[in-house]
Amino acid sequence: MVTRAESAALTRRALLDAAAELLDLGGPEAVTLREVGARAGVTRGAPYRHFMGKDGLLDAVATESWVRIGDQVHALRTDPALTASEKLCGALRALIGVGRDQPYRYQLLFKRPGHGPGERGEGLDRVMRQLCGPEGDPAAAVRASVRFQDEFLAIVAALVGERNARHYGALLLAGAHGIADMELGGHLGEDTWHTTADELVDTLVRLVADTGETTWQRPRPVDGRLPAP
Numbered sequence: 001m002v003t004r005a006e007s008a009a010l011t012r013r014a015l016l017d018a019a020a021e022l023l024d025l026g027g028p029e030a031v032t033l034r035e036v037g038a039r040a041g042v043t044r045g046a047p048y049r050h051f052m053g054k055d056g057l058l059d060a061v062a063t064e065s066w067v068r069i070g071d072q073v074h075a076l077r078t079d080p081a082l083t084a085s086e087k088l089c090g091a092l093r094a095l096i097g098v099g100r101d102q103p104y105r106y107q108l109l110f111k112r113p114g115h116g117p118g119e120r121g122e123g124l125d126r127v128m129r130q131l132c133g134p135e136g137d138p139a140a141a142v143r144a145s146v147r148f149q150d151e152f153l154a155i156v157a158a159l160v161g162e163r164n165a166r167h168y169g170a171l172l173l174a175g176a177h178g179i180a181d182m183e184l185g186g187h188l189g190e191d192t193w194h195t196t197a198d199e200l201v202d203t204l205v206r207l208v209a210d211t212g213e214t215t216w217q218r219p220r221p222v223d224g225r226l227p228a229p
Helices: 004-026 035-042 048-049 052-077 084-101 102-111 122-129 138-160 162-184 197-211
Strands: none
Touching: 004 035, 004 048, 004 052, 004 102, 035 048, 035 052, 048 084, 052 084, 052 102, 052 138, 084 102, 084 138, 084 162, 084 197, 138 162, 138 197, 162 197
16 A cells, blocks of 8 residues: 555656656746646646745756766766776766757756846756755755766866866866757757767867876965966
8 A cells, every 4th residue: 555655755756757858848938837737647736735836846857867967977987997088978978968868957957047037047056055845855955966066076087186177177067068059059060060079078088188187287376476377
């Protein structure tokens, strides 16, 4: 016999799956608590008992997406058959793959704050700060987003060293976002640039691997001033 707690967990799972499907099909505008409840096949009031509103529901979808990406990157980091460069390529391709296959979800994860009137869009920072709903666990939301960053930085550090990991990590993520945006916008056609997203990732990682270990150091202040270039 299904307990009340098990029934509630099944309902929440159905609501999250329905919300993710609607998001992937039509973007945030397609996600309403009414539509999510109808798609999940639950009572009209069920979504409101599990989530404070649309933002809470979308935050929960984003959190689960971060968990999945974090799992992927963790699997890459701990795979003994892969080189450091192969792990990093795989991590970047995992992100770009979300942008390619689930563009609305990708935008939900990385959207800028205040991007457009009336739009939610604080992405990772919002997921880290807010609950997933009345029954949400803020520590779980934090872990979901921070874990990805930690796993990714560990892969970068294995290639360029701990000292340079954050600098080159930011550079690599910026490159991955640019590649994803070009793909989404249809501006990365082989007929125009004679290259592919995978080839660009390979080149980006190779460049970082060749230069990252020794060439960049954060300038250290001398008597409160940065040294002259």
